[in-house]
Structure formats: C-alpha cells, structure tokens
Amino acid sequence: MTVVYRPTDLYESGVKARFQRAAVMAADRVVATSGAVLTALDVPAATPSLVLPNGVELARFANLDEVPRQDRAVYIGALDERFDWDAVREMAVEAPGWAFDVFGPGRPPQAPLPANVVLHGPISYDDIPEQLRSARVGLLPLSDAPVNRGRSPMKLYEYLASGLAVVTRETEVLQSNPEFGVYGYETARDAGKAIIAAVSVIMPNRHGMAAAAEEGWAGKARKLLDFTLEARR
Template sequence: MSDESKTNQHPLAGYQWVVFGSDWGRHPSSSQHLFSEFLGFSPVLWVETVGMRVPQWTMRDLRRSIQKIVDFVSGRRRRIAAVTNGLTVICPPTLPFTRIKFIRLVNIWIVRRSVQKAVRRLQFKKHMLVVSTPSQGDYVGRLGEEKSIYYCADQYALWPGMNQQHIAEMERNLIERVNAVVAVSDVLADQFKRAGKPVYTLSQGVNPAHFSRAQQQRFAGRFEIVYFGMIDERLDLDLIMEVAQQLPKAVIRLIGPVTVPLDKFDGVANIHVEPPKPYDELPESLNTASLFIIPFELSELACSCSPLKIKEYLACSRSVVSTALPEARRLSQFVHVAKDRRAFVEAVVAAGEGKLTLDMPAVQRFIESETWRAKALEFTEFVKGLRA
C-alpha cells in the first residue's frame, strides 16, 4: 500500500479545515496544538485575525500593532507557513475596533475576500469552519462552510481590559450562528447548553515527547519552584510572596509574559521573573525544576478556565501543587490540590522536605492517554456525528 493510500485511510484524513486563531507559532494555543495533529492528513487554512481587546497606548500593544502591519505588508506570515505539510496561513488586515459597526462590516468584507481566495486556490469543496473567539462570529455563515464549530478555550468576557457586555453580546451572536460548540472544560460547556446546540467537552491535551526533554533533572543545589504561563490577574501574588517567605532558601521562577504590576516582588531575592521562553526551548529550561505550582486566585475567570499547563507540568515528571481550581480537582489523583492558602504553602514546604509523593507510573499512563493526537481523534468523532 502506498504512503498516499495510508494517509487517505488515516482517521484524521478526509477533512478540509478553515480555522480562525491567534498568530500561528507565536504562543502555541490549544487550537494550534489540536489542528497541528491534522497536518499531513487534512489541509488546514489558518486565518489570523486581530484580538478582541481594543489596543491601548502601551509599548506592548504598539509593538504588536507594528508587527501586524509588517506581517501583512511583507507577507512574512505567508512565507512562514505557506502550504507546509498541509498548512496555509493567511493574515487579513483587520482592525480591532469591533464596537464600530462600519469597521466590523469592513473586516467582514476583507476576511471573506481573503478566505474565499485562499479556499479557491486550495481547491476546498466542503470545508469545516472553526472559530475560537466571540469576535469571529461575524464570519460564520459567510464563508461557504459545510458546518461551523465554536472552539471555546476560555470565558472571554471576563478577561481583564474587555468590555464584558460587548463580548457577551458577540458570543451570543456567535452561538446563534454556529452549528456546534466544543469547550475545553465542563464549566465552559455548561454555559452553552441552554442554546440548544450540540455541545461537547474536549479537555486539554499534551505533547509528552516534547516535555519529556525536561525529565532529566539537573540538581541546581537548591529547591526550585516553577510556574510558567501568563503572569496576569489570575495569579495570587500574595500567595507567591508567602511561599517565598516560608522558603527563603528556595527559588521561585515565574516564566512568561507579564501583564500585571509586580512591584511587591521588588527586593525579594528568591523570586525570579523571567521572560517567556519559545515553546521549542521551554523543556530544557525546566531541567532544574523541583516542583511546579499553579497559584491561581479562585476568581470566576480562573475557575472557568482549564489550564493547559497542568498536563504539561505532569509530563515533566514533577509534583504539581495547585489551588482548588475545578480542573485541578478533576485531576486530584495526580495533582496536589490545596483547599486554601495555608494548605498550599504547607504542600510546597512538604515538597521541599521530600514529603510530597507522586505515583509516577500512573502519571505517565495518564499523560500518554491525553496526547493532542488522542484529542484530535476524539474531535473528529464529534465532527462525524455533526456532519451526519
């Protein structure tokens, strides 16, 4: 049997995907991980659009705006991933001011024209449309798709800096338009079930082979506590300070983009804030880690999310201590869940004393069953039912 015949018979073959998401490869998101699994089996047209938040006069937003302009004018995004292993990336020049009706109409015209041109070039006949944020609802039903799915990874109306009423209105409009919803947690899925559309919970996946590169622990002569991910409003900064005070000889590494003031950490010698690491380089930077933590406040925003990092932490073969997030409680067989701040600090101290146990074989079996390939296969089963 030829390689082409084997590919055509693969469970992930036979689809044509048009997916709206964030910049491909910039910060790998759940949707990027998921649809990466289809590459080589089914073609993916990835459409980059602007975010939902109105840009502010900050250096961070200014750099992102300039990068977007450069990407479009130079065609750099298209060169990065143009028909590579079945992936095509386009970056229509849209504007983020979605509260202005005229701008939304202009965005619809630009995106529709760009996607239709790419679809013709790729010879798509019956493509599936997947959108990942409420602001992309304007495009549903306008791109000639066979079926449409809202892949929801967060409660976007609660994000800091968002106009909650506006985002909620866009999401209601989106739910009316799509054929189905796929959410990464039961908490998120439950809020859509009243709409009468098919709703499916597809939990986060993980790439065990990628994070296994962090498994060979290098002893750094100190107890090293690590958090990687967004350093934002969800983090309990006072809890991190308390851990630092209780374990003055330990080092706490916070790795990731910072969106909140961290003044209270000034002068705290054992808290190190590090810039985000590229995904490909992240595992090697974790070789000296002794323990991973998820010190989230139990806010509505934090409790509605399903942190991608939980399974990535476990794939590094280290103990994990988390506040009592619903997703952490769901995985309490593998994650040490603290009911309050005192219990969190006590668990971290216990880990520093070598008293926190981890059933490594059980963790490894669990992680091997939660790969992104397994999630992609699960996703296709849902799509088959939707198409039928």
C-alpha cells in the same frame, strides 16, 4: 459545512460575553474545554456539545531521559490579572530553601517579593522543556478572577508530562489529586501547605507522567474529528 465553536474561557459580561453568545448560537456543535465553561454557556438543547479539555504536546514534554532535578518551583505563563502573586509569596516563605522561577510577560507585583522568587521575563516555547525537566514543582497560582473558574490550563499536563509535581489553586476544573502529584489550595494563605506536600513527591513524578500520557493532542484531535464528523452521518 459544519461550524464548531470551541470556547476556552468564561466571560460573564461585556463585549467578549456577547461575542461568545453569538458564536454559540451560530455553531452547529460546541466543544468546550471544561464542564464549567459548557454549563455557563447555556448551549441550546438542540446543539450537540462535548467537553474536551486542553492537552499536551507529548513529543515535546514527555522525556524519560532524566536530568538532575533542582529544588526549584517553576511558573511559565502570563503575569496578568489571572496570576496570584500573594500565593507565590506564601509558597516562597514556606520553602525558603527553594528557588521560585517565574517566566512570562507582564508586570511585576508592586509589593516586594521574597529573595528566592526570581522573575525571568518571557521565555521561548522551545526553551520551556529544559526548564521544566530540571525543576521539581510546576505552579498554577491562579487568582480569583472570574475567568479562571473554567480554565483548562495546558500547563497542567505540560508540567506533569515533564515529571513535575503540581501546586494549583483549586477551581471547578482543577482539583487536588495527590495520586498524580497534584496538590491544591483554596486561598493564598493555604498555598504554603500545598508546596510542602508537593516537595515530598519522588522525582520524576511517574504517576503524573502516566496521567499526562492520556492527554496528548493527537488523541484530542481524533475525538474532535469524530465528534465533528457525526454531524455528516
């Protein structure tokens, strides 16, 4: 039996950090979702390791049948300490003619939001593609929580596969890439500039769709399987 540990997040301290360290030491191979996560784990030199970012379910999100795109920016995901409401506020103020639709479980912010930010609550996974295909920009407003440093969000490629431009806070993993319609910002105050750049992308974002097409889960699974089977050769 070959034990493969696939860490997805950085835990700097506490119970999760201890459990993760124990998992790394017990594994025959380690497959991290980002270089930042792998580096932080300090994997023993004798343990083979691989960086394999999260991917996308292409059959669900990649659809060339165009629907009318509305001036909408969409976020779909948890509303917890990893989410930056201040960045959303800045973007909504900078683009007052746009709707900012936020889907996901969690608590709303204590401070008031601009009128063009609408909180919809949780959404079914089956309903996500329809929401994305009718929007123009996907949002990744990450907070400065340490766990975000090494995240490889599946939403990045879900947004791109759906033909959206993307606005994201820049991290060690997520960087601005205008060629593919990805626009980064460093702090919440800079988020407004990023949304203005993103709204200019011609829809659908075909360069982003092409990039996402290389990141399907089927290809990721083949790489993982090949890497695992190497231990038996």
